[in-house]
């Protein structure tokens with residue numbers, strides 16, 4: 001029986017993690033549970049599993065939850081409390097499914113406590129990859145990818161020698177607007193942007209997928225997780241999201257990992273690792289029914305967010321922190337109807353252009369820069 005701390009329990013990945021835990025009551029137990037503010041979503045889970053520790057975003061939510069909960073639990077709020085529940089002695093696995101760079105400090109704490117980490121929270125690696133990977137190496141902890149592409153690569157690389165890897169091929173669905181030209185993006189609505197062709201996900205990542213920033217973040221995530229140069233990471237458009245990613249070796253053998261687009265599969269892979277366990281939540285992949293798989297070359301002109309991510313990843317230093325923070329803020333402004341879809345990329349580009357790179361930012365610098373960038377982006381928009 002493995003005790004799990006779940007960060008981001010009320011979100012898309014969080015809820016699907018709960019599905020996997022429910023399906024394997026003799027293997028996994030929910031020990032600690034963190035979420036932001038969605039008490040309605042959290043309550044049935046809390047009543048069912050009665051986790052001993054609960055963490056929420058702020059004091060107000062904590063007080064409100066305390067009035068509604070019907071069993072004894074330690075209930076706290078804020079980042080310090082997240083740091084505590086990832087490092088409790090009885091915890092075996094930490095699932096980091098929180099949204100955004102708020103996941104950075106708990107990731108570092110989970111590493112220092114040498115926990116098994118099922119890692120979905122890509123913004124953390126984008127904003128501070130050098131710090132996270134340095135700590136992971138120091139403590140001998142592997143981040144087990146939940147992101148479908150990285151879970152695919154992780155499986156393709158199993159038992160292989162890293163020196164034999166030629167390149168990684170990340171697949172991209174193209175997102176909600178994949179059949180539109182750039183001119184046709186003028187005036188697109190939030191409702192349309194939120195219609196991902198293949199995956200049901202949280203709002204922020206669905207918008208990232210439509211701008212192609214999601215793939216940009218994933219390029220940087222792959223760079224850090226697998227220790228590969230940016231020149232060794234390619235992105236290819238693949239309509240069906242059935243091939244989750246591929247790797248090519250120096251001898252031109254290519255390995256691909258396939259599966260139905262169901263995030264519970266990579267979540268369970270990371271929870272059960274290094275074992276595998278039965279999965280009965282969805283049907284087997286039926287290639288005959290799918291019929292054909294389609295591929296197309298990626299275009300940096302059509303998707304400038306991907307170009308910006310490669311550029312900032314290559315330049316490194318503090319630029320990825322700015323890229324991530326500007327993107328998080330811009331997407332939030334778009335989701336709250338303050339800006340248009342195309343404003344997202346303009347705001348990010350502007351922040352990157354105006355930033356004076358800091359070579360190897362420490363944690364404190366990153367946390368400050370993250371806040372400053374968010375404030376500048378929202379100020380730029382809200383004052384106009």
Ligand SMILES: NC(=O)C1=CN([C@@H]2O[C@H](COP(=O)(O)OP(=O)(O)OC[C@H]3O[C@@H](n4cnc5c(N)ncnc54)[C@H](OP(=O)(O)O)[C@@H]3O)[C@@H](O)[C@H]2O)C=CC1
Nearest residue numbers: 008010011012013035036037038098099120121122201202
């Ligand atoms: N959804 C997917 O299929 C995939 C997601 N990912 C990555 O996984 C991560 C989560 O994505 P997703 O599940 O879609 O996101 P959601 O928006 O659906 O969920 C985010 C979760 O984080 C919680 N949260 C937000 N802020 C805080 C905070 N300050 N303190 C504690 N909890 C907080 C939210 O709580 P609440 O809602 O209660 O406020 C919610 O539980 C992202 O990094 C994303 O890129 C990667 C691959 C696929």
Ligand SMILES: CC(=O)[C@@H](O)[C@H](O)COP(=O)(O)O
Nearest residue numbers: 147148172173174175209214
């Ligand atoms: C499910 C998952 O891992 C997402 O990151 C997904 O990859 C989004 O799809 P695209 O970014 O390819 O549109």
Ligand SMILES: [Mn+2]
Nearest residue numbers: 147148149218
């Ligand atoms: Mn992904």
